[in-house]
Amino acid sequence: MGDHQADRRAGVDVRDASDLPDADTIAAIATPPGQGGVGIVRISGPDAAPIVTQLTGSAPAPRRPQFRHFRDADGRAIDAGLVLYFPGPGSFTGEDVIELQGHGGAVVMQLLLARVLELGARLARPGEFSERAFHNGRMDLVQAEAVADLIGSTTAAAARAAVRSLDGAFSETVDGFQRTLTELRVFVEAAIDFPEEEIDFLADGEIERRTRTVATELGALIDRARQGRLLRDGLVIAIVGRPNAGKSSLLNALAQRDTAIVTAIPGTTRDVLREQIQLDGIPLHLVDTAGLRETEDEVEREGVRRALAELDRADHVLLVVDDGEPDTPEFAALDGRTNVTVLRNKIDLTDRDPGQAATENGWASLAISAQTGAGLDQLRATLKAAAGASEGAEGTFMARARHIDALRRAADHVDLAITRLADDRAGELAAEELRLAQQHLGDLTGEFSSDDLLGEIFSSFCIGK
Numbered sequence: 001m002g003d004h005q006a007d008r009r010a011g012v013d014v015r016d017a018s019d020l021p022d023a024d025t026i027a028a029i030a031t032p033p034g035q036g037g038v039g040i041v042r043i044s045g046p047d048a049a050p051i052v053t054q055l056t057g058s059a060p061a062p063r064r065p066q067f068r069h070f071r072d073a074d075g076r077a078i079d080a081g082l083v084l085y086f087p088g089p090g091s092f093t094g095e096d097v098i099e100l101q102g103h104g105g106a107v108v109m110q111l112l113l114a115r116v117l118e119l120g121a122r123l124a125r126p127g128e129f130s131e132r133a134f135h136n137g138r139m140d141l142v143q144a145e146a147v148a149d150l151i152g153s154t155t156a157a158a159a160r161a162a163v164r165s166l167d168g169a170f171s172e173t174v175d176g177f178q179r180t181l182t183e184l185r186v187f188v189e190a191a192i193d194f195p196e197e198e199i200d201f202l203a204d205g206e207i208e209r210r211t212r213t214v215a216t217e218l219g220a221l222i223d224r225a226r227q228g229r230l231l232r233d234g235l236v237i238a239i240v241g242r243p244n245a246g247k248s249s250l251l252n253a254l255a256q257r258d259t260a261i262v263t264a265i266p267g268t269t270r271d272v273l274r275e276q277i278q279l280d281g282i283p284l285h286l287v288d289t290a291g292l293r294e295t296e297d298e299v300e301r302e303g304v305r306r307a308l309a310e311l312d313r314a315d316h317v318l319l320v321v322d323d324g325e326p327d328t329p330e331f332a333a334l335d336g337r338t339n340v341t342v343l344r345n346k347i348d349l350t351d352r353d354p355g356q357a358a359t360e361n362g363w364a365s366l367a368i369s370a371q372t373g374a375g376l377d378q379l380r381a382t383l384k385a386a387a388g389a390s391e392g393a394e395g396t397f398m399a400r401a402r403h404i405d406a407l408r409r410a411a412d413h414v415d416l417a418i419t420r421l422a423d424d425r426a427g428e429l430a431a432e433e434l435r436l437a438q439q440h441l442g443d444l445t446g447e448f449s450s451d452d453l454l455g456e457i458f459s460s461f462c463i464g465k
């Protein structure tokens with residue numbers, strides 16, 4: 001894969017489709033279900049052109065839109081539309097690709113697809129077009145994932161970041177690390193193999209210094225990737241507190257919609273309610289949990305158990321307390337957690353000023369009223385800060401948890417390499433750590449990824465991608 005990656009950027013096409021083990025021809029409806037002005041059936045593989053020749057009665061011409069009738073086995077027209085033929089290897093998948101642009105009706109698209117399958121194509125699996133693009137070196141794994149992320153973007157900021165990843169911004173940075181690590185390994189191994197050389201790379205600290213630079217830069221890349229992940233996945237925020245503290249009201253106030261049942265009877269929010277809102281392009285997943293309290297009620301006890309489980313999954317916890325209630329026994333349930341903000345709610349009844357209040361139990365505290373909306377602007381600012389959103393996320397690329405995990409693993413091995421060099425002067429062991437760091441980076445771009453991982457990633461795409 002490595003050479004293919006390099007070639008991809010040099011604009012050179014690498015493999016031809018016939019090298020592929022499963023070079024059959026696939027087809028799928030590429031436009032969303034439902035009605036639209038235009039619907040597209042996409043075909044990829046060696047038989048794309050012959051199939052379309054039979055479908056339309058004439059051979060498609062490369063890279064030039066042609067108006068044709070699409071005909072069934074009896075020669076009756078199914079539809080009329082454009083044929084777009086992109087011969088491999090310079091196509092999206094690297095194979096011969098044909099797009100049939102017909103009218104976007106559910107039945108007409110199904111008939112057109114059925115005819116294409118009848119003529120010898122196989123129905124594509126979810127993500128199979130992108131998978132072929134990846135296998136043919138047209139894009140790496142990060143870019144293939146960016147295709148799915150761009151389509152799935154829920155905010156404009158996320159879409160911009162996905163395009164940047166698709167253009168290779170993330171991949172090129174990772175490739176840069178791969179090259180630097182390769183150089184370092186060459187140095188370390190040269191120092192091991194030729195200890196009598198005049199310059200002892202290991203002894204003069206040069207390799208160690210350069211490895212430290214890699215560690216620092218990798219740390220910065222992890223931070224950028226975290227921002228990217230935030231744009232994609234957002235932040236999970238659990239809202240907890242005693243029944244009647246005002247959790248559902250707060251969820252509604254933030255979401256400005258009536259999803260939770262707000263009543264004055266304690267313990268009505270028995271299940272976990274979820275709501276997604278946007279804060280400057282960052283998706284926030286708000287989770288309203290059942291009240292935290294001892295209870296005999298089976299159903300509610302289950303709710304409390306779920307509340308605690310949600311807490312463990314949450315990036316940030318909002319503990320809602322009634323400002324008019326003197327006791328705060330729920331503090332004990334959250335002891336030891338650091339990602340908590342106390343919200344003193346119902347200040348419209350207690351006349352407390354909205355906004356920043358004195359720290360409680362080591363946690364930041366804000367005075368709000370879910371009912372009047374007082375203090376909610378400060379709360380939104382707090383949530384943004386908790387998200388670690390840096391101002392102007394321009395230049396952020398799209399990243400997934402998988403990517404951050406791989407980067408962290410790589411960084412751990414780089415750190416170990418530094419220890420080996422600095423403390424142990426153990427060149428062989430350092431070289432091995434650098435190799436493992438490269439392996440994790442290769443995992444990220446798909447260079448060394450297992451078939452299982454690839455299968456898992458591409459199968460989460462939808463059909464036609």
Ligand code: GDP
Pocket residue numbers: 241242243244245246247248249250261262263264266267268269291345346347348349368369370371372
């Ligand atoms: P939950 O059980 O924690 O979800 O609490 P709810 O959101 O159901 O609220 C319980 C009661 O408190 C309801 O009658 C709300 O209208 C009321 N409430 C919630 N927030 C406020 C507030 O800021 N001010 C006042 N005055 N009442 C509130």
